Amino acid sequence: MNSDLSYTARLREVVERCLLESHQQTPENTRRAYTPKQKEWKLWCQRKGFASIPEGWPELYVPGRPLPDDLVDEGKLLLFMADEVVSRAPRTGSRVAQERRKRREAGAAGGVAKRKKKLQDHGQDEDEVPAADSGDEEGSFESSLKLQYNTVRSYVSAIQKLYDIQRTRGMNPAPRPQGVALKAMQKSILRTTWARKRSEYADRGENTIKDSYTPSQILVHTSAVWNEPKQIACALRTQVDFLLGNHMLLRSSNRRPLEFPDCFCLKLPKEGIK
Template sequence: TLDRCREARPANTTRAYAPKQREFKAWCDRKCFHETTRYQVTAAKMHLFLQEEVVDRQVRFKGTDRKVGVATVEMYVNAISDLFSDQQSRGANAHPHPRNRLIKALLSSLRREQHEKNKRDYVDRGVGSLLDGYCTTEDLVSISRYYMNLNTGPDLRNRMSHFLCHACLLRGESARNMELPDLFSVILENEGFTECRALVMILGHGKTNQYGRREFGSCIRHCNVEVCPFGSLALYLFFRWCVQMEDVPNFLVPENWYDIKVLKSGKGPTTSMTYRAHYDATIKAFTALGMHSKAKTHAARGSGARMAELVGATESQIRRLGRWNASTMEGCYLSALPREAMRSLAGFTPDRNTFFFGARIAKSPRAPSNTDFPVYRDLHGSVHARVSTSRCNQWAFGLVTVPSYSAFTRRPFFAGSSPYS
């Protein structure tokens, strides 16, 4: 049972803990502890290991003499404590928990020293504040234009991932694991003069959701087409199915499309975008635009929450949209559509009846024809055939219906030729 539990644990946890546990065991070998208790974790052994191997050592990157910080030391403490828990569960360790008062005092002392060092070194105090990342729509427009000017398929994907993470307050892992059946749309009534359609994402797995609990992310169209999550997703899918000529899935057969990733890699439609690709894309964009963020793949989640608060969304609404401490009522009975926060991140006021499309972004005067987009015929027919069957018809993919076509064809606010129109 214990082996089965360890195999089922999150991959990121194993990736973070395993190297540090191996390092601890290698240190035990060098110390030549008794064979029967060589790898047994105790508080004294952990403290000695931290003092000799971790605290005040240089980071393992070339070209820098920076020393490890408190966060790294805490990660070692967590990794070795995890090894202790495994030993105790197997009956191989009867000692008390190694994270005793001595370890806590060491961490507290390191935090104070880190604070004093930051003051002496004049470390940027804007890190972790409102200035960390971005906080204006103008910054979002700059990010959008950066990716659009690169004019490649992967950059359309990177642009879409950023705006979905921003509008829905998604973690990078949640966005990368998203699949086509996780997307659907619903119409929100009494939102304004024009039809308001919400894009909803089913999040069945993530950092704080390891057991398949049903969670949702949601957003509406942005008042500025350049930073609209609907438009970015429609443009990316158009590129995949109409430019790259990726095979359009048959929605009547779940096996043909349930495994297709929204953020795919270059290896195939069923392989998700890697963490490294997501990380590198964010780093390059922020560096080119002169933005600074402590977080990388989570930058949009934090900046989006701060922007929603600046516009006027309440803490409870932001908490619901970001799925922070979701309650039982939220998971079982509510719609999981915090409209105030959704309006705030879409560029509208948090009040009801403020959603609208201006004259430049009105609906297309005509429906798409087969000569415009041949792939549209296949998508539209496949989706409606699926809905008309007796099988599960809860999947209402709004991006391949007529309203989404207007999302793709509506003209942007900036002048000149544009890939949006």
């Protein structure tokens, strides 16, 4: 009996240490993206009033029933996405700023037309008519936009990451939430997004990697990197990482684990220095 308890305690210690190492090695951008979404999930579970985890869990698990507390299953995740994410407007971002600017411009144009009409009706000077206060409109601004596919996918990935942690700790006996229903919801959002872009004749060349810099700025980047003589190793890695991303369009998850022993050259005919 004592040996079983000792084994269980040792196993938990190893699991927690591995999870801590995994958390520390997670890129900062990923942590910054996932943490608020996971907190939002936990707050939603509290508002829904799911039961707390009972004694003897997970032996009391019954397939088909909602899991207690903030434990993740596909049904709860689908409900969370439908209630809190899919139908919600974005809070910040370039699309919201652009929509706000367009409404402000439209409101200003409408205000000018009203001022001119009032001048014509009352024969007043323009200075005598007070300008419309747009503060109330700014304060009551409600975006008509919806979250795009990448944001929705980020929510799903963040909650699935939380599930993986719960599963590793032995708290979650449910299957991983990646079934047909969840995939169908994501595909539906993607189809809706593309249909809207086609109907609006949206420029699909906007907001791509080409908008980040121009070819002439590559030399500026290279010069700035190599102007750090005390950090030659970091400068070399930064420059190689940038060039790989520029010329090969590799994602950061493919570039980060790359090491020099993994690289090799291919000699091509009529290529290179003669």
